[in-house]
Amino acid sequence: xxxxxxxxxxxxxxxxxxxxxxxxxxxxxxxxxxxxxxxxxxxxxxxxxxxxxxxxxxxxxxxxxxxxxxxxxxxxxxxxxxxxxxxxxxxxxxxxxxxxxxxxxxxxxxxxxxxxxxxxxxxxxxxxxxxxxxxxxxxxxxxxxxxxxxxxxxxxxxxxxxxxxxxxxxxxxxxxxxxxxxxxxxxxxxxxxxxxxxxxxxxxxxxxxxxxxxxxxxxxxxxxxxxxxxxxxxxxxxxxxxxxxxxxxxxxxxxxxxxxxxxxxxxxxxxxxxxxxxxxxxxxxxxxxxxxxxxxxxxxxxxxxxxxxxxxxxxxxxxxxxxxxxxxxxxxxxxxxxxxxxxxxxxxxxxxxxxxxxxxxxxxxxxxxxxxxxxxxxxxxxxxxxxx
Numbered sequence: 001x002x003x004x005x006x007x008x009x010x011x012x013x014x015x016x017x018x019x020x021x022x023x024x025x026x027x028x029x030x031x032x033x034x035x036x037x038x039x040x041x042x043x044x045x046x047x048x049x050x051x052x053x054x055x056x057x058x059x060x061x062x063x064x065x066x067x068x069x070x071x072x073x074x075x076x077x078x079x080x081x082x083x084x085x086x087x088x089x090x091x092x093x094x095x096x097x098x099x100x101x102x103x104x105x106x107x108x109x110x111x112x113x114x115x116x117x118x119x120x121x122x123x124x125x126x127x128x129x130x131x132x133x134x135x136x137x138x139x140x141x142x143x144x145x146x147x148x149x150x151x152x153x154x155x156x157x158x159x160x161x162x163x164x165x166x167x168x169x170x171x172x173x174x175x176x177x178x179x180x181x182x183x184x185x186x187x188x189x190x191x192x193x194x195x196x197x198x199x200x201x202x203x204x205x206x207x208x209x210x211x212x213x214x215x216x217x218x219x220x221x222x223x224x225x226x227x228x229x230x231x232x233x234x235x236x237x238x239x240x241x242x243x244x245x246x247x248x249x250x251x252x253x254x255x256x257x258x259x260x261x262x263x264x265x266x267x268x269x270x271x272x273x274x275x276x277x278x279x280x281x282x283x284x285x286x287x288x289x290x291x292x293x294x295x296x297x298x299x300x301x302x303x304x305x306x307x308x309x310x311x312x313x314x315x316x317x318x319x320x321x322x323x324x325x326x327x328x329x330x331x332x333x334x335x336x337x338x339x340x341x342x343x344x345x346x347x348x349x350x351x352x353x354x355x356x357x358x359x360x361x362x363x364x365x366x367x368x369x370x371x372x373x374x375x376x377x378x379x380x381x382x383x384x385x386x387x388x
Contacts, residue, residue, distance in 0.1 A: 001373060002034045002086050006078075006102030007093035008062070008070055010039040010054075011270075014242075015211065016294045017118050019270055020178045021093055027179065027366030036085055038078050038098060038105075040069035055081055057101075071097035079105050087111060089373050093118060095146045103150070112151035112376040117143070117160055120289055140167045147171060151376040154369070157293075157313040172379070174372055177313065179365025180297040182357060185274040193279040197263050203236045204341050207280035207304075209273060209295055210287065212243035217286035217309075219245075222252050222262070224334040229261060232341045240276050242267040277302035281346045283324075285309060286333060293317065297360045300324070303348050307336045317360070322352050 005025065009017045025035045040059035057074025074097075082090075082105045090106040090113040092099040099115070106113035121139045144167050147153055152172040155161035161175050199205060210216045218239060228235055239249065239262065246264065253262045268276055277283060283299035283306045290296075293313055299306050300317070306324035308314050318324040327333040340346065358364065 001088045001370075002036070003028060003373070004036050004038060004082055004085075004087045004090045004102065004105065005093060006038045006090060006098045006105075008040055008059075008096050008098045009094065010037060010042075012042055012044045013069070014267060014270060016178075017093060019294055020116075020118070022270075023179055023181050023362045024366060024369060026181065027362040028370070030363075031366060031370065033370075034085070036081070036087070038074075038081070038102065040071050040098065042069060057098075059097075062096075071101065074098075075101050075104060078102075079108050082109060089114070089377060091116070091369075091373075095143065099146065103146075112373075112380045114152040114154065114372060114376055115147060115150050116154040116156070117164060118156065120160065120163065122163075143167050144169060151380060152372055154372065157311070159312055172376070174368070176365065176368045176372070177360060178294055179360055179362040180294060180301055180357075181362045182301045184271065185277070185298055185301040190278070191272075191275050193275045197238060197265060197279075199236055199238075199263070199279075202234055204232060204234050204282075205280045206235060206237045206282050206284050206337065207240060207276060207299075208238075208284055208286075209240040209268065209276055210285065212239065212241045212245050212249065214245055215287060215289045216243075216245075217288065218249055219252055220286040220330050220333070221284055222249065222256060222258065224330055224337075225258060225261065226256060227334055228337060228341070231338055235341065236261055236263065238263045238265055238276075238280065240265040240268045273298055274302050277304045280304055282307060282337060282340055284333070284337060286330075290314075296324075297357075300348065300353065300360075301357060303353060305340060305346055305348060307333060307340070309333075317356070320352060320356075322349055323356060 005021055007021055009015050010021060011018050028035050037054045039056055041056045057071045057077060059069040059071045062070045078101050087109060089111055090102045092102040092113060092115045103113055122136045147169050150171055154176050155164060155173055156178050158175060161173055208218055208221060225237055253259060277299045283304050285295060285308045288309045296306050296308055296317060300323060308326055310326035310328050314326050318326055325336050327336050
């Protein structure tokens with residue numbers, strides 16, 4: 001198949017969506033498909049960089065998310081390219097500009113279009129005029145309108161599927177958790193990240209790795225850190241990533257007198273995340289807005305146990321204490337962290353890890369997406385025959 005992925009977010013931007021798209025692209029290509037990415041320009045991309053099968057259209061920073069981009073043109077350019085490469089299917093990854101361009105391209109070429117609903121927008125309304133402009137009702141209407149006449153939608157988790165059904169979305173829908181490139185996590189050049197961050201082998205290191213923003217709830221981990229240190233004084237907390245909440249979190253560290261125990265590692269290239277997971281004793285995430293949980297699976301792939309917020313998705317992944325555990329409250333999070341720290345139970349047994357990773361591998365992810373593509377193409381052909 002010739003597959004077109006349409007997205008507002010792609011590397012060099014760092015995000016779970018960008019990682020998901022790259023993982024899908026690489027896995028589909030490994031299966032013999034041709035994948036073409038239609039995305040936005042990016043000022044951080046080196047001038048003259050050659051990107052095979054990646055087409056970029058003019059863009060500007062997105063309102064309230066200035067580290068993200070939104071296309072301002074490219075409709076006819078994308079359509080022309082899509083015709084030249086003879087796309088068989090369009091797979092949109094955004095509801096914004098590039099998503100609308102993808103829908104138009106699919107309509108123009110009379111090919112199916114499916115969509116992956118990556119983001120639970122109700123959790124992010126505070127970014128738009130502090131929540132005064134858009135309400136959950138608007139999210140419902142916008143989502144329903146965007147998915148109208150699409151040929152299918154991918155829900156990364158049960159929670160996403162239930163939300164879309166609540167919105168009144170009735171098109172074909174499949175729950176397909178995003179896969180992880182296990183090879184990239186474990187085979188890239190290894191570095192001693194602890195040494196680079198000034199940490200010793202005796203330190204018990206807690207890691208969180210994500211966009212540093214309010215919805216990630218990193219402040220809640222900092223809130224319980226003083227109590228953890230009372231019982232485990234050798235603990236160090238590494239915050240890896242960048243984003244709008246770096247300074248507020250640094251201010252919180254100062255207020256709590258945690259300067260000697262917290263390290264801000266800054267932005268981490270995706271090719272290097274495996275080194276960060278491996279240097280940590282525990283991966284912790286207090287975020288309750290995740291739809292895909294890529295960081296959890298990456299930590300698991302690297303062999304690092306996790307303590308994460310409880311959702312239908314994480315409950316399914318961490319159904320064995322040897323992999324990690326989930327929590328609902330800050331007290332539960334603190335107690336789970338302390339349970340692992342005091343027993344030094346950090347390493348995941350290889351056989352348990354291997355069995356769990358089969359279900360979340362990039363190959364499994366791609367195969368499930370391929371099946372959805374084939375069904376969408378077949379359904380469109382059948383519909384056309386019936387219509388005539």
